[in-house]
Amino acid sequence: MTDNPTTMRAVLLTGHGGMEKLVLRKDVAEPVPGPRDVLVKVAAAGINNTDINTRIAWYSKRAGAREDASWSGQALRFPRIQGIDVCGRIAAVGREVSTDRIGERILIEPCIREANGVVLDPPWFFGSECDGGFAEYTVVAARHAHSIKSDLSDLELASFPCSYSTAENMLTKARVTSGDRVLVTGASGGVGSAAVQLANARGARVWAMTTPAKSAMLRQLGAAETIPRDADLVATLGANSMDVVIDLVAGEAFPRYLEVLRPHGRYAVAGAIAGPHVALDVRTLYLKDLRLIGCTILEPDVFANLITRIERGDVAPVVFRSFPLEEIREAQTLFLEKRHVGKLVLTI
Numbered sequence: 640m641t642d643n644p645t646t647m648r649a650v651l652l653t654g655h656g657g658m659e660k661l662v663l664r665k666d667v668a669e670p671v672p673g674p675r676d677v678l679v680k681v682a683a684a685g686i687n688n689t690d691i692n693t694r695i696a697w698y699s700k701r702a703g704a705r706e707d708a709s710w711s712g713q714a715l716r717f718p719r720i721q722g723i724d725v726c727g728r729i730a731a732v733g734r735e736v737s738t739d740r741i742g743e744r745i746l747i748e749p750c751i752r753e754a755n756g757v758v759l760d761p762p763w764f765f766g767s768e769c770d771g772g773f774a775e776y777t778v779v780a781a782r783h784a785h786s787i788k789s790d791l792s793d794l795e796l797a798s799f800p801c802s803y804s805t806a807e808n809m810l811t812k813a814r815v816t817s818g819d820r821v822l823v824t825g826a827s828g829g830v831g832s833a834a835v836q837l838a839n840a841r842g843a844r845v846w847a848m849t850t851p852a853k854s855a856m857l858r859q860l861g862a863a864e865t866i867p868r869d870a871d872l873v874a875t876l877g878a879n880s881m882d883v884v885i886d887l888v889a890g891e892a893f894p895r896y897l898e899v900l901r902p903h904g905r906y907a908v909a910g911a912i913a914g915p916h917v918a919l920d921v922r923t924l925y926l927k928d929l930r931l932i933g934c935t936i937l938e939p940d941v942f943a944n945l946i947t948r949i950e951r952g953d954v955a956p957v958v959f960r961s962f963p964l965e966e967i968r969e970a971q972t973l974f975l976e977k978r979h980v981g982k983l984v985l986t987i
Contacts, residue, residue, distance in 0.1 A: 645669050648987075649774030650967050651718035655696040658968045667720075670770065670778040675756050677740060677781045678731040679747065683797035683961075684772035685724030686974050686983040687829065688910065693721065693767055715767070722772030723749045723765045724984075726797040729784060736781045745784040746946065747772065749801045750937040753780040762936055773964065775987055785946050795956035798982035799949060800942075802829035805909050806837050806885070807948075808941045809934045813883045813907040817842030820880065822872075822899065825887035825912060826862065827853040827980045832957050834885045835860045840953040843883075846876065856980045860957070872899050879927075883907065893917035902927045909934040957981030 649667040653660050672678045692698055693715070725747040729740050751763040765771045765779065787796060809830075815821060821838045825831040826847035838845050839861030847854075847862035854865035866875055872895045879901040886896055886906065890913025897920075900906060906929060924931065948954050959979040962970040963986055970983050 647775035648964065649720050650722075650964060652694060652721050653718050655694060655715075657695075658971065660694060661967055661971075662718075663965055663967070667774065669776050672731060672733040672736075672778050673756055674733040674735040675753070675780055675782075676733045676778050677729045677736060677745075677784050679725065679727040679745065679772075679777050679779060679784060680730040681722075681725055681727040681772045681775060681777055681987040682793035683726050684722040684964075684985045684987060685797045685801065685829075686967075686970050686985065687723055687801050688912070689723055689764070689767065689801065690721050691971060691975065713768070719767075720770040720772075720774050720777070721766040722774070722777075722985075723767070723801045724797050724982075725765070725772035725777065725800065726787075726793045727772070727777075727987075730776065732781065740781070740784075743784075743786050744788075746787050746796060746800050747777075747779050748783040748785060748937070748942040749804060750942070751780070751783055753782060772987075773967065773985065785942060787946055788950055791949075791956060794961055794984050794986060795958055796949070797984050798829070798956045798958050799833075799945065799954075802982065803833040803837065803949075803954065804937055804942050804945050805830045805934070806833035807945050808937045809834060809885050809907040809909055809932075810837055810841065811938050811941055811944075812932050812934055813885070813905040813930075815841050815843050815883055819843040819882040820846070821883045821885060822846045822848070822866075822876070822881045822896070823862075823885045823887075824848045824892070824896070825910065826857050826865075828887060828912075828977075829957075829982050830887050830909065831885075832857065832860055832981060833954070835862050836954045837948070838885070840948065846881070848888075853980050856957075860955075872896070879904075886910070888913045889917050890914040891917075894920060894923070897923045897927070897929060900927065900929055903929070905930045905932060907932040907934050958984055960984075961986055
């Protein structure tokens with residue numbers, strides 16, 4: 640099937656906890672593709688909030704629990720190879736996949752609807768319920784390995800899959816279109832900066848919440864205006880002024896996001912970095928006929944649409960810094976400082 644070595648370098652997550660749970664090994668068995676799979680030689684893999692959240696069991700809704708600490712709400716099996724953002728090339732294929740695909744440059748769709756030949760409902764997430772891209776090789780169902788034709792580097796392309804598909808999914812579910820007034824919270828992060836670009840590409844007018852030091856970069860990415868994180872939103876924007884709120888933050892500011900939405904406005908959320916517990920005045924919700932939209936599982940066409948936008952040049956990669964795989968702990972430490980705009984990417 641392949642002349643590649645039978646062992647590889649990989650970072651194993653050995654359990655929930657601190658950085659000590661990330662262990663670099665050089666003798667991990669190379670995965671073998673099933674009949675409908677492809678073997679991918681990983682070139683680069685991005686760092687995401689989900690990597691840290693999974694490691695520290697943030698997804699668990701029960702204090703001290705570990706049994707529901709994953710995207711799916713199920714216990715993870717350890718060791719696990721994380722890494723949801725992958726750019727690479729197909730090195731080998733299963734017997735039901737055309738050999739013409741060998742050598743194809745691909746991005747892996749993060750939301751996995753097929754694994755081991757089985758259709759999944761609910762879907763898995765790459766690097767969470769199955770092994771991901773913090774390794775020299777990984778396996779995925781052929782349908783989730785999307786061909787990409789671009790002059791961008793592997794490093795740049797690896798910045799796209801998770802953050803940009805999450806942002807595109809939020810905009811799709813919130814039906815953002817030309818002329819919409821859109822507020823993006825957490826706009827300097829991976830998903831936030833992607834949402835700014837993708838909303839701008841749809842013809843929307845974007846207000847980005849960020850720190851003053853990051854404002855210029857976000858305006859370059861397409862934000863019409865930037866707003867300090869601690870601003871009084873109602874005083875700054877006006878009540879009933881926004882068509883859509885794209886929220887990655889939640890926390891104490893949540894009630895103000897609903898106040899600035901116009902009647903029949905749409906609130907889409909895919910993160911809670913300021914805290915998952917919020918105060919909701921239900922009267923605001925029903926008297927303004929608002930739509931509150933949770934966004935995790937990708938709509939079926941979202942990733943293919945993202946590939947088209949990348950190839951068309953509608954969006955640009957925002958890579959802050961790269962690290963070799965061996966320095967994953969250093970990369971995650973810098974990621975947690977939240978002083979950068981854009982993505983941190985591991986080269987494999």
